[in-house]
Amino acid sequence: MDNNKNIIDIEDYRGKRIIFTYKKWKQKSITHPELCNKIFLKNLKETIRKPEEVWQDYSDKKCKRCYYKKYSVNSYVKVIIWTYSNPCHVITAFETNQIKEVQYPKLKPLL
Numbered sequence: 001m002d003n004n005k006n007i008i009d010i011e012d013y014r015g016k017r018i019i020f021t022y023k024k025w026k027q028k029s030i031t032h033p034e035l036c037n038k039i040f041l042k043n044l045k046e047t048i049r050k051p052e053e054v055w056q057d058y059s060d061k062k063c064k065r066c067y068y069k070k071y072s073v074n075s076y077v078k079v080i081i082w083t084y085s086n087p088c089h090v091i092t093a094f095e096t097n098q099i100k101e102v103q104y105p106k107l108k109p110l111l
Helices: 022-031 038-049
Strands: 006-011 017-021 053-056 064-072 075-082 088-096
Touching: 006 022, 006 038, 017 022, 022 088, 038 064, 038 075, 038 088
Parallel strands: 017 088
Antiparallel strands: 006 017, 053 064, 064 075, 075 088
């Protein structure tokens, strides 16, 4: 596949265009093999469209957001979005067992 193609190109819950490039997907799927699973990718899209929770990112409160949606009884899909561009970009996505941002009192939930 062409590195300039998008794996995902959809609108998020705010109506903002979000893309996940093939190049970034290929890079991130090495450390997050769940990105190669079609069911996980379907849930990733749903997490962008209809997240259950959205948080500021610990490393960059201004430019990154963390979208979460329940994936299984014990896990969530987490998608980190770079919001300081148009379109916005998926930085990474993976399965996690907790919403890490609740541990940091200075971070605010955005949804």
